[in-house]
Amino acid sequence: MPPPAPRTQSAQSHVAAVAHKGAVASAYPLASKAGQEMFARGGNAFDAAVAVSAALAVVEPTSSGLGGGGFYLLHRESDGFETMLDAREKAPGAASRDMYLDKAGNPLPRASTDGPLAAGIPGEPAAFDYLARRFGKLPLRVSLAPAIRLAREGFPVYARLQNAIRYKREGLMHSPDAAKVFLTAGGEVPELGSLIKQPDLANTLEAMAEQGAKGFYGGRVAQDLVSYVRAGGGIWTLKDLASYQVIERQPLIGRYRGARIVSASPPSSGGVALLDALNILAGFDLKAVDSATRKHLVIEAMQRAYRDRAVYLGDPDFVKMPLARLVSKDYAAGQRSSIRPDKALPSDMLPGIETAPVGEDTTHFSVLDAEGNRVAGTISVNLFFGTGDMATRTGVLLNNTMDDFSVKPGTPNAFGLVGNAENAIAANKRPLSSMTPSFIETPKGLMIIGSPGGSYIISMVILGTLDYLDGMDAADIVKDPRYHHQYLPDVVEYEKGALADTEISRLEAMGHKLEQGNRLWGNMEVITWDFASGAVAAASDPRGEGEGLVY
Numbered sequence: 001m002p003p004p005a006p007r008t009q010s011a012q013s014h015v016a017a018v019a020h021k022g023a024v025a026s027a028y029p030l031a032s033k034a035g036q037e038m039f040a041r042g043g044n045a046f047d048a049a050v051a052v053s054a055a056l057a058v059v060e061p062t063s064s065g066l067g068g069g070g071f072y073l074l075h076r077e078s079d080g081f082e083t084m085l086d087a088r089e090k091a092p093g094a095a096s097r098d099m100y101l102d103k104a105g106n107p108l109p110r111a112s113t114d115g116p117l118a119a120g121i122p123g124e125p126a127a128f129d130y131l132a133r134r135f136g137k138l139p140l141r142v143s144l145a146p147a148i149r150l151a152r153e154g155f156p157v158y159a160r161l162q163n164a165i166r167y168k169r170e171g172l173m174h175s176p177d178a179a180k181v182f183l184t185a186g187g188e189v190p191e192l193g194s195l196i197k198q199p200d201l202a203n204t205l206e207a208m209a210e211q212g213a214k215g216f217y218g219g220r221v222a223q224d225l226v227s228y229v230r231a232g233g234g235i236w237t238l239k240d241l242a243s244y245q246v247i248e249r250q251p252l253i254g255r256y257r258g259a260r261i262v263s264a265s266p267p268s269s270g271g272v273a274l275l276d277a278l279n280i281l282a283g284f285d286l287k288a289v290d291s292a293t294r295k296h297l298v299i300e301a302m303q304r305a306y307r308d309r310a311v312y313l314g315d316p317d318f319v320k321m322p323l324a325r326l327v328s329k330d331y332a333a334g335q336r337s338s339i340r341p342d343k344a345l346p347s348d349m350l351p352g353i354e355t356a357p358v359g360e361d362t363t364h365f366s367v368l369d370a371e372g373n374r375v376a377g378t379i380s381v382n383l384f385f386g387t388g389d390m391a392t393r394t395g396v397l398l399n400n401t402m403d404d405f406s407v408k409p410g411t412p413n414a415f416g417l418v419g420n421a422e423n424a425i426a427a428n429k430r431p432l433s434s435m436t437p438s439f440i441e442t443p444k445g446l447m448i449i450g451s452p453g454g455s456y457i458i459s460m461v462i463l464g465t466l467d468y469l470d471g472m473d474a475a476d477i478v479k480d481p482r483y484h485h486q487y488l489p490d491v492v493e494y495e496k497g498a499l500a501d502t503e504i505s506r507l508e509a510m511g512h513k514l515e516q517g518n519r520l521w522g523n524m525e526v527i528t529w530d531f532a533s534g535a536v537a538a539a540s541d542p543r544g545e546g547e548g549l550v551y
């Protein structure tokens, strides 16, 4: 049984004075429109969250889907109730600590990323059912309708999807159903604008519209999923699927510069690392220092927060974690005392762990309705198209989220992240995540924020939070160039334009190793609401092709 729903009251209710509008920001316009359609049909933010997630499963299959999972941070305005739906994938019941190691104890190359053995038991379909039943106003038949339509009638190939198909073509070719959907009859990358139709996925969604979670976790769909996975060397059972449950968890809540920060709790590391970094920064007057020093301090805070992630965090149902300590002001004061204003601390001077990061895929959306209900949802299949396997007759792509476990303590995963025994594999355990759906609330306004980007997600949300509290608007927040330090490797990565030449030389003189990344990171989706004016803005990251809609 999942634990009873935790009750967390938001600081204040804002409905009162100013009537405001609903908004959706997501990584693809057709998904944002699916959310808008729910508002038009009398639905609330939670119905819109189902419609947006389901539409993303169809039109952004690189990033999330029914075969994946994620975290939904919810705020209900009528009573201030806040909760996090943990719809993270779980390890199959037959999973074990060393399942991706050879006899000598070394990681088997790509074992945790390629093929059905890399797939965890999906959580996203259970979240649709849970959201609709506990929080929504509309039945799944209505909230899944836009996704079913898009799957059946098709949607046009866009540039980012075409690039992802090109990148993953080999993998998709291994799976006949995936090849049929995403490649041409000759096995080529489809042309821009050609229609992608997914009739099997439409049928799976329809089974959910009729039967709720059972339409996915039971019956014909479950049987097809398990047969495909097992034929490909995986270990799923019907019982694994039938026993999957969404777990409601209390979000992590903290304060920074007068703002109330509400974020994802374990098994995501996002909120812990966000609060850890902000608590460290709270002891500095970032406005009083020059820009190079400010960036140095932010980098040092990121490094220490990511180190704590690696050392301490895992699934709270399996490991004991010093969470209260990690997010306490006293702990932050200790961390801060090791930061010098003019010198980088090498990561190997921090007690910890022994590691080339890549950002692949995942997606985030933000929703606010006219009552003030809100959702920050970050959902994923882990890497582009997950494993690239589409289970026969289901239209469902398998995730490779098992790679988010620490396959072997200290061995980096696809994002270069390391972990300890806390994040070792165990039956039914949920792997540690970096997904950081968050609400940042001040007496004057609110921001709903999140992004994909693997290990970069946390630093993006840290920078977005600092930007918002500095008064930046939604469009500028999603655009702002980013920099990142994840403890190991001991390097500051930055996007073009994130560091001025003078800042680069100052940071190098302090001992930072700097590397300009050659790709764009993240796909941030932000909604802001100004309480006094009632102004609502929704912005989608210009690095992607998403859309923010306000109405």
Ligand code: DON
Pocket (backbone or CB within 6 Å): 359, 360, 361, 362, 363, 380, 381, 382, 383, 401, 404, 432, 433, 434, 435, 452, 453, 454, 455, 457
């Ligand atoms: O949960 C996690 O941290 C990863 N599975 C997220 C993957 C991701 O963001 C890939 N995105 N670009």
